[in-house]
Amino acid sequence: MRVSVLSVICTLILTIAPLRADVATAALTSGVSVTLPGLSIPLAVRVTSGDSAIYLARSFKIRVTPESGLPFIASWEGQESGLFLDHPADGSPVVIEPGNSYDVGVPAVDLTQPSWALDDRLMDAPARWQLEVLLYDSRGDFGSEPVVVSGPLTLSVEVPGPRDLRTWEAIRRRSYTTEAERLLAEAPESPYFPYMAALVRRTPAERAVLLGRVLKDHKLTPVAPWLRFSRAHALSAAARLALDTDGDLERAVVLSELAKKEYLLLSTEPDEWSKRMAAGRLEVLPGRREFMEVIRRRQKLPEDE
Numbered sequence: 042m043r044v045s046v047l048s049v050i051c052t053l054i055l056t057i058a059p060l061r062a063d064v065a066t067a068a069l070t071s072g073v074s075v076t077l078p079g080l081s082i083p084l085a086v087r088v089t090s091g092d093s094a095i096y097l098a099r100s101f102k103i104r105v106t107p108e109s110g111l112p113f114i115a116s117w118e119g120q121e122s123g124l125f126l127d128h129p130a131d132g133s134p135v136v137i138e139p140g141n142s143y144d145v146g147v148p149a150v151d152l153t154q155p156s157w158a159l160d161d162r163l164m165d166a167p168a169r170w171q172l173e174v175l176l177y178d179s180r181g182d183f184g185s186e187p188v189v190v191s192g193p194l195t196l197s198v199e200v201p202g203p204r205d206l207r208t209w210e211a212i213r214r215r216s217y218t219t220e221a222e223r224l225l226a227e228a229p230e231s232p233y234f235p236y237m238a239a240l241v242r243r244t245p246a247e248r249a250v251l252l253g254r255v256l257k258d259h260k261l262t263p264v265a266p267w268l269r270f271s272r273a274h275a276l277s278a279a280a281r282l283a284l285d286t287d288g289d290l291e292r293a294v295v296l297s298e299l300a301k302k303e304y305l306l307l308s309t310e311p312d313e314w315s316k317r318m319a320a321g322r323l324e325v326l327p328g329r330r331e332f333m334e335v336i337r338r339r340q341k342l343p344e345d346e
Contacts, residue, residue: 146314273303
């Protein structure tokens with residue numbers, strides 16, 4: 042399978058299947074319908090409340106149904122729940138007033154992050170699966186019934202081609218870092234590499250360069266928004282190191298400006314997750330003024346000097 046099959050540009054509009062129609066509905070969509078074992082795809086959920094407001098919890102679960110067999114909750118490293126990363130940073134719930142809708146997103150993430158796609162049952166048996174997102178009320182017990190279940194999304198997990206079988210086996214063994222280094226040296230064109238590039242051991246500045254190259258070479262990879270977010274984070278970390286370790290104000294400013302450009306590019310992505318994450322980081326990204334304030338505090342200089 043080539044990377045191109047991952048970049049299905051049509052949006053899959055699927056049947057809405059609410060848990061209770063008078064409470065809420067949720068439509069699950071994605072621009073991707075085919076993937077490889079271990080590689081997550083971006084998921085978008087439009088939640089519409091019914092007669093009552095929904096206090097949407099940050100946690101969610103993914104229920105997977107095989108073509109034949111019983112459904113199960115996807116788990117990875119013993120963890121069943123995921124987090125909506127674009128929820129308010131203070132942990133407060135998103136309140137969806139009666140009759141209103143709210144879009145939440147689960148991005149495709151690289152292998153530095155926990156992912157539903159790493160469930161051994163999905164990893165070991167490429168096939169067609171149906172995914173559903175289970176959403177919860179922040180005022181209730183997370184172990185209780187979900188407040189709403191999305192409609193199903195059909196996803197085909199295909200057997201990797203001969204060149205990627207070794208990577209598939211490495212991921213099943215959780216041998217991520219060693220395989221990432223091998224792919225960089227031997228097969229950077231592999232569709233697995235964008236999901237593993239950040240695992241290559243590099244300084245933040247070097248990681249930012251590497252991720253920039255991956256974004257250029259794998260423009261259509263579903264994990265591109267996450268890689269852009271990660272590259273911006275690496276540039277921001279490199280800026281802090283330049284100031285804290287080297288005392289290089291000008292380099293810190295340049296690197297922070299590069300991070301800003303990446304967040305601005307992320308904000309132009311069509312999905313709500315990218316827009317919210319970019320907006321949140323741009324609000325707190327330091328620039329020259331903030332770096333100068335750090336230097337003043339360290340040197341205990343008057344503000345006007």
